[in-house]
Amino acid sequence: MKDLSGFLGAALQFAALDIAIRKGMEDGLEEVARRIEQTAKDEIGHYQPAIGGFSEWAQLAESTEADKARKGFEPNAPLERTGQFRESWEHKTEGLEAVIGSKDERAPFFEFGTSKMPPRPVLGPAVAINGNFIKKIIGRATVNGFVGGAAIHHSLGYDDIV
Structure with missing residues (x-):
């Protein structure tokens, strides 16, 4: 048993919990972040339905399909030609911040559309698709933190300190 009490004990308990x-x-x-990245990659090459305020993906223009066919690419595979766009997606986390996105310079045009191309959002729907998963994981992480903090506090012998 540690010989600590009062504010010092409480401070140690809160620090361990934090x-x-x-x-x-x-x-x-x-x-x-890993899950959202994978979902974004999985969306590419398949027409996506409307979800979470994002419209369903429009069909590719006949001229686009004809161009893809001439070049030997798969038909009816939006945003997919060589696989380069799919492979450009990545994530990075640092502390309590996450960045998920594509390094492909065309990604904003795909996500938001242009005057000649309808939007085919990838990132927004990937987040919407995983909404329940996100809540579950972040909730579980918080609960595990509380339980883990209590376990650390217990292992240090501070159970009786208030």
Whole structure:
């Protein structure tokens, strides 16, 4: 048993809890970012339905399909020709921040459309598709942080300190 009490004991308890919650949240955020990245990659090459305020993907123009056929690419595979766009998606997490996106310079044009091309959003729908998963993982990470913080507090012998 540690010989600590009062404010010092409470401060140690809160510090242990804060560290455990933060670690749980960071781990959960990494899992969420990885899932959103994979979902974005999986959407490419398939017509997507409307979801979460994002419209369904419009059919490719006949001229686009004809051009793809001439070049030997798969028909009816929006945003997919060589696989380059799919492979350009990645994520990075640092602390409690995540960045998920494509390094392909065409990504904003695909996501938001242009005057000649309808939008075919990838990132927004990937987040919407995973809404329940995100809530579950972040919720679980928070609970695990609380439980982990309590376990750390217990392992340090601070159970009786208030």
